[in-house]
Amino acid sequence: MEQNDLIFIQSQIGYTFNNLDLLQQAFTRRSYSEENGGENNEVLEFIGDKVLDLFVVKLLISQNSNAVELYKKHDPKLKNTWAYMTEQKTFPGENVLVSDYSEAELTETKKLLIQKKTLANRIDELGIGYCLLMGSGDTQQNIGQENSVKEDLFEAILGAIAIDCNWDMEKLQNAVEIMLSPNSVLAYGDAEDYPTMLQEWSYNKQGDIPSYHFDEIGYQITWYTPFDGISQSLGLDDPLINKTKWHCLMKLADDLPVFRGFGQTQAEARNNVCKLAYNYLCKQGFWLSIRDEIEDPNKDDAINQLEILARRGYFSIPTYEFEQTYDKDGNPIWESVCHIAEKSKSFSEKSSSKKDAKKSAAFKMLQYVLKD
Numbered sequence: 001m002e003q004n005d006l007i008f009i010q011s012q013i014g015y016t017f018n019n020l021d022l023l024q025q026a027f028t029r030r031s032y033s034e035e036n037g038g039e040n041n042e043v044l045e046f047i048g049d050k051v052l053d054l055f056v057v058k059l060l061i062s063q064n065s066n067a068v069e070l071y072k073k074h075d076p077k078l079k080n081t082w083a084y085m086t087e088q089k090t091f092p093g094e095n096v097l098v099s100d101y102s103e104a105e106l107t108e109t110k111k112l113l114i115q116k117k118t119l120a121n122r123i124d125e126l127g128i129g130y131c132l133l134m135g136s137g138d139t140q141q142n143i144g145q146e147n148s149v150k151e152d153l154f155e156a157i158l159g160a161i162a163i164d165c166n167w168d169m170e171k172l173q174n175a176v177e178i179m180l181s182p183n184s185v186l187a188y189g190d191a192e193d194y195p196t197m198l199q200e201w202s203y204n205k206q207g208d209i210p211s212y213h214f215d216e217i218g219y220q221i222t223w224y225t226p227f228d229g230i231s232q233s234l235g236l237d238d239p240l241i242n243k244t245k246w247h248c249l250m251k252l253a254d255d256l257p258v259f260r261g262f263g264q265t266q267a268e269a270r271n272n273v274c275k276l277a278y279n280y281l282c283k284q285g286f287w288l289s290i291r292d293e294i295e296d297p298n299k300d301d302a303i304n305q306l307e308i309l310a311r312r313g314y315f316s317i318p319t320y321e322f323e324q325t326y327d328k329d330g331n332p333i334w335e336s337v338c339h340i341a342e343k344s345k346s347f348s349e350k351s352s353s354k355k356d357a358k359k360s361a362a363f364k365m366l367q368y369v370l371k372d
Helices: 003-013 020-026 030-036 042-064 069-074 082-088 103-114 116-126 136-140 147-164 169-180 194-206 266-283 302-311 354-371
Strands: 211-216 246-251 259-263 319-326 332-339 347-351
Touching: 003 020, 003 169, 003 211, 020 042, 020 147, 030 136, 042 103, 042 147, 042 169, 103 116, 116 147, 116 169, 147 169, 169 266, 194 266, 211 266, 246 266, 259 266, 302 354, 319 354, 332 354, 347 354
Parallel strands: none
Antiparallel strands: 211 246, 246 259, 319 332, 332 347
16 A cells, blocks of 8 residues: 555544554455455454444433433422532432433434444545455455445454554544544534535535544644644634644645644544635635535436435435325326425325336425525
């Protein structure tokens, strides 16, 4: 693997390896090692699978649980004594975990985050799949494009990080947050997923993805260091000043400035730099409108095109209802109705084919949202 590839991969995943051999091993399939010698990534994949499991569970619990406040909300008997307990710093059952979601709901959410398609998509979005080392047979069959292979690569990289950092929990959590980008899969509150938005803009506009560089803030790099580009501004009363640990540089294109953001974690710094770039692009008139997102609106692709717009945050995923009736000769007639939660109008179409009715209803909705 070329040195430039190794540098690029590390910038994308937000982790710098002490032992670059481990990183190269993570990208080495067994078919390559059988032909060329050396170790492959299968054991690293096994390790990474367990790392991913642990930190996804940790993420879900931290997002959806608490230990004390719910007693106040759900037990009326405690309301009159809450002030006393707060003053005395004593809380009944304060070590008990209370989750906002059931075990079944958490399980389904976890499946969504770690499923094969999600991990494969993230490898594509990080733009690092091209570095995979495969044997000649795999290369000829284009095995590297299969979701299962990209899933294996995702897990192997996490496994390599785990070994390289000697199971440093903070570094592993940061790697999972950067690589998985859970907010692009799960919508927590009204938070915008700026990294995904910027990546899609860059790919659609330039056919490339943003490049990132992370540095830990120290004596040489501080929030007030002069910067030749567009930097996040922190006022003296900004609470982030004393908590800032990382800065993230992002480059979108040669004709655009380099952007700099700060954060307590690499993931936060990346989100902040992407938000900064997004605001800049909007102000300069560079940001795509919804009409720019779909190059060729058409009936055959309308279902997928609506979903693309939904994934990019313009509205929620469309839903469809179907009803089957029959004409006087007994032939089936399908009616499909397309709904989008945020839109006041729904659109329906009929056809002898259920699939065609769905496409036609979706195309009507697509035309509507593009003009809205």
